[in-house]
Amino acid sequence: MFRLALKNTLYYRGRSITTFLLTFISAYFFIVYVAFTDGSHSSMLKNALEVYTGSLQIYQKEYRDEGGYDYLIEDTEKVFELLNHTEGLKAYSSRLETYGIASSKERSAAIMLTGVDFAKEAQLSELKKAFTEGVYDSKGACLYLGSDLAKKLQVKIGNEVSFVGSAIDYSFVAELFKACGIFKTGMYDFDTQSAFMNREYFDQIFYSQNSSSYIAAMANKMQENDQIAGQITQALPKDLKVYTWEELMKPMVELMEIDSIFGYISMGLFFLVIFFVIMIYGFINVSARIKEFGILKSIGLSDRNIDALLLYEIVILTLAALAVATPLGAYTAYYFEAHPIVIEGMSDMYKEYGVVSDEVPTLFVPFTVAWNTALVFVLNLLSVLYPMFYVRSYTPTEAMRHV
Amino acid sequence: MFKTILEVAYKNAFLRKSRAILLILMIGLSMGIMVGLEGLYNGMYVHMIDKSMRSDSGEIALYAKQYRLENDIKYRIENSEIKVERLAKLSGVDFVLRRLQVEGLAQTATKSNPAKVIGIDLKDEEKFGKFSDFLKSGELNFGKNGIFVGSELAKNLKIKIGSKVIFTTQDSNLEIASVALRVKAIIQTSNIGLDERGIYLPRERAAALMAVDPNSATQIAIRSDSEEIALLQEQIKGLFPNLEVYTFMELYPQLKQMQSMMDIFNAITFTIVMIVVFIGILGVMYVSILDRIREFGILLSIGYAYRYIRIQIISEAFFLGFAGYLLGSLIGFLLLSYMKIYGLDLSMFAEGMESFGMSSTLYATIESTYFISTFFAIVIASVLSVIPPLRKIKKLNPVEVIRDAG
Numbered sequence: 001m002f003r004l005a006l007k008n009t010l011y012y013r014g015r016s017i018t019t020f021l022l023t024f025i026s027a028y029f030f031i032v033y034v035a036f037t038d039g040s041h042s043s044m045l046k047n048a049l050e051v052y053t054g055s056l057q058i059y060q061k062e063y064r065d066e067g068g069y070d071y072l073i074e075d076t077e078k079v080f081e082l083l084n085h086t087e088g089l090k091a092y093s094s095r096l097e098t099y100g101i102a103s104s105k106e107r108s109a110a111i112m113l114t115g116v117d118f119a120k121e122a123q124l125s126e127l128k129k130a131f132t133e134g135v136y137d138s139k140g141a142c143l144y145l146g147s148d149l150a151k152k153l154q155v156k157i158g159n160e161v162s163f164v165g166s167a168i169d170y171s172f173v174a175e176l177f178k179a180c181g182i183f184k185t186g187m188y189d190f191d192t193q194s195a196f197m198n199r200e201y202f203d204q205i206f207y208s209q210n211s212s213s214y215i216a217a218m219a220n221k222m223q224e225n226d227q228i229a230g231q232i233t234q235a236l237p238k239d240l241k242v243y244t245w246e247e248l249m250k251p252m253v254e255l256m257e258i259d260s261i262f263g264y265i266s267m268g269l270f271f272l273v274i275f276f277v278i279m280i281y282g283f284i285n286v287s288a289r290i291k292e293f294g295i296l297k298s299i300g301l302s303d304r305n306i307d308a309l310l311l312y313e314i315v316i317l318t319l320a321a322l323a324v325a326t327p328l329g330a331y332t333a334y335y336f337e338a339h340p341i342v343i344e345g346m347s348d349m350y351k352e353y354g355v356v357s358d359e360v361p362t363l364f365v366p367f368t369v370a371w372n373t374a375l376v377f378v379l380n381l382l383s384v385l386y387p388m389f390y391v392r393s394y395t396p397t398e399a400m401r402h403v
Numbered sequence: 404m405f406k407t408i409l410e411v412a413y414k415n416a417f418l419r420k421s422r423a424i425l426l427i428l429m430i431g432l433s434m435g436i437m438v439g440l441e442g443l444y445n446g447m448y449v450h451m452i453d454k455s456m457r458s459d460s461g462e463i464a465l466y467a468k469q470y471r472l473e474n475d476i477k478y479r480i481e482n483s484e485i486k487v488e489r490l491a492k493l494s495g496v497d498f499v500l501r502r503l504q505v506e507g508l509a510q511t512a513t514k515s516n517p518a519k520v521i522g523i524d525l526k527d528e529e530k531f532g533k534f535s536d537f538l539k540s541g542e543l544n545f546g547k548n549g550i551f552v553g554s555e556l557a558k559n560l561k562i563k564i565g566s567k568v569i570f571t572t573q574d575s576n577l578e579i580a581s582v583a584l585r586v587k588a589i590i591q592t593s594n595i596g597l598d599e600r601g602i603y604l605p606r607e608r609a610a611a612l613m614a615v616d617p618n619s620a621t622q623i624a625i626r627s628d629s630e631e632i633a634l635l636q637e638q639i640k641g642l643f644p645n646l647e648v649y650t651f652m653e654l655y656p657q658l659k660q661m662q663s664m665m666d667i668f669n670a671i672t673f674t675i676v677m678i679v680v681f682i683g684i685l686g687v688m689y690v691s692i693l694d695r696i697r698e699f700g701i702l703l704s705i706g707y708a709y710r711y712i713r714i715q716i717i718s719e720a721f722f723l724g725f726a727g728y729l730l731g732s733l734i735g736f737l738l739l740s741y742m743k744i745y746g747l748d749l750s751m752f753a754e755g756m757e758s759f760g761m762s763s764t765l766y767a768t769i770e771s772t773y774f775i776s777t778f779f780a781i782v783i784a785s786v787l788s789v790i791p792p793l794r795k796i797k798k799l800n801p802v803e804v805i806r807d808a809g
Contacts, residue, residue, distance in 0.1 A: 254755025
């Protein structure tokens with residue numbers, strides 16, 4: 001039966017070429033499309049996580065809902081001890097955030113001032129990589145300012161900046177700093193609102209020794225992140241809670257899901273048309289061969305044998321197309337992962353939507369390529385169902401008399 | 404004669420019912436979904452533009468020189484009332500309003516967030532952009548010290564109706580000024596900048612907070628129904644050479660880019676789908692003609708002109724394509740009508756969509772262009788698909804065909 005199917009695919013060239021080409025095109029574009037969609041999403045998330053967020057964060061339970069100094073982690077060292085013994089973490093660091101008004105000679109702006117351990121941040125986030133001028137790891141009354149914030153305040157390295165806010169005992173804090181460093185991450189809100197200072201001096205003026213708003217950590221492998229979060233949760237005191245990046249970046253994750261859904265709907269449209277065309281060509285081919293099927297049935301082939309013949313034919317054509325499309329699609333996905341397409345000015349245009357890079361990479365995941373290919377394969381198999389049903393509707397005599 | 408040809412073409416087109424139904428289904432379903440998607444994407448875009456215009460700049464907005472660069476109340480428009488009156492008299496201008504805006508810090512007892520106070524005239528905002536449509540909760544009444552707060556800012560500050568908020572900023576004298584305010588309403592404009600930062604209060608109170616003349620403004624926004632916005636912009640530039648005049652698209656270039664990208668995406672989708680539809684029609688027409696090749700041979704041999712055969716075959720393809728088009732239009736129209744009236748509810752992704760300035764329910768638009776362009780594309784695909792089979796008929800030697808078939 002397989003040989004007969006093979007001969008038929010070679011004989012009915014028009015249908016074979018059309019089916020082969022359409023299957024090839026749909027499989028190739030599907031693999032590449034999904035790779036670009038996943039790649040751009042993954043790149044946006046990766047950038048956002050690596051720049052500052054980290055892959056997980058630990059909070060006092062009420063902090064994210066209520067906020068404020070009443071819900072700080074009070075024993076940071078104890079959590080550090082736990083994290084020291086947790087495998088799979090690349091880095092971690094505590095941060096203490098406060099809001100206030102920063103003023104230069106003529107300008108004021110609302111800012112988020114964060115006390116950080118600069119050495120640990122260099123391992124954990126991209127604060128150091130984002131450095132543009134001045135000093136990164138400054139000591140004393142020094143600020144590391146976002147580039148847009150510096151522009152807004154009209155300050156340069158060495159200029160004075162005052163800050164008015166409150167310490168964690170809610171006493172009034174007014175302090176004079178120097179602008180010692182400037183950074184630019186490309187994250188819109190971050191660069192316009194954030195300033196950092198070394199934790200030692202921060203603790204002195206805000207009375208925040210051993211306290212943290214939260215502790216951020218980065219897993220070595222993102223796929224192990226949930227497992228690590230689970231381990232940490234089990235060992236943490238009950239008043240603390242671990243949030244994974246999916247929870248921390250929920251809006252962005254949801255937006256990406258929406259984007260993927262719309263993408264799949266568009267791809268679904270292509271599949272629908274291609275499915276119909278393959279079915280139409282299959283059907284035309286089958287209706288032209290009704291006489292042949294009548295003869296086959298009259299010499300003893302059952303309906304199931306005819307079904308098998310038609311299935312073999314479509315499987316041969318589909319596998320042949322997929323054998324070319326899959327490696328080619330996989331290579332395209334792999335190539336553009338290593339050499340992303342660059343669209344100049346894209347990050348600037350869409351900065352409000354969390355785009356921080358002009359690069360549009362693909363994401364090459366063999367499993368994704370496999371399910372993309374499998375879906376095209378299944379759709380092609382489905383396209384032969386109606387022709388099978390059509391052939392079955394003829395008795396051998398009717399089929400042989402068919403014109 | 405022509406009528407007879409059309410009748411024959413019509414009967415032949417639907418002679419092989421299974422083939423015809425498959426083809427019509429293919430065209431109908433693909434066109435229906437394609438039109439549905441186009442309307443939904445377009446609707447999403449149109450609503451984003453509409454809400455951004457109504458909540459912020461209108462079709463044209465004026466600023467003092469340097470203001471958009473520095474975002475500082477130092478660069479404000481003085482004597483704004485007279486300017487508003489002059490602008491309102493221009494032809495093509497529907498409504499003009501002014502706003503005062505300053506950036507600062509919003510604080511509750513436990514939370515802080517950067518924010519911007521926007522001084523507005525509520526009645527003018529209603530006329531300008533139907534402000535009441537943006538009300539998410541509470542009531543649009545400022546009262547004594549009431550404010551309206553952007554939805555994302557309210558979420559970040561964990562505030563609700565009745566909560567107290569302190570807003571601190573630098574006034575025009577470079578002094579730090581603070582004011583205690585009570586939340587009266589939560590506003591959702593789907594304009595990220597406003598939803599994440601906006602604190603609305605009466606313009607006079609905003610002026611007092613900023614220590615500026617109540618007759619000054621940081622923005623004058625214009626609603627216009629003029630088709631020639633660029634001309635109106637030039638006219639306004641001539642009237643106020645000391646101010647910066649921007650059209651909506653100059654202020655929101657990302658939306659312009661989004662539109663271009665969406666147009667390109669729609670065009671690519673449209674082209675690919677139509678190419679595949681063309682291949683489908685081609686297959687059916689080719690086989691249909693091969694099935695009847697003897698028939699055409701006989702017709703040619705008895706002196707039937709080739710041009711009549713051509714008209715007949717083109718008509719057959721047209722009838723099939725048109726039947727698919729009718730089904731597609733029906734499916735597309737029903738899909739779009741549903742999405743226009745009820746919208747596509749994506750509230751399970753509400754947090755994500757609202758954070759990025761989109762409404763969680765997407766509404767489609769219905770425009771005749773969707774159906775007209777598809778009609779022409781299907782007609783062209785149908786007519787082009789018969790070229791190869793027609794060429795085959797043209798090369799026919801009637802005697803050979805009749806002999807071979809016999």
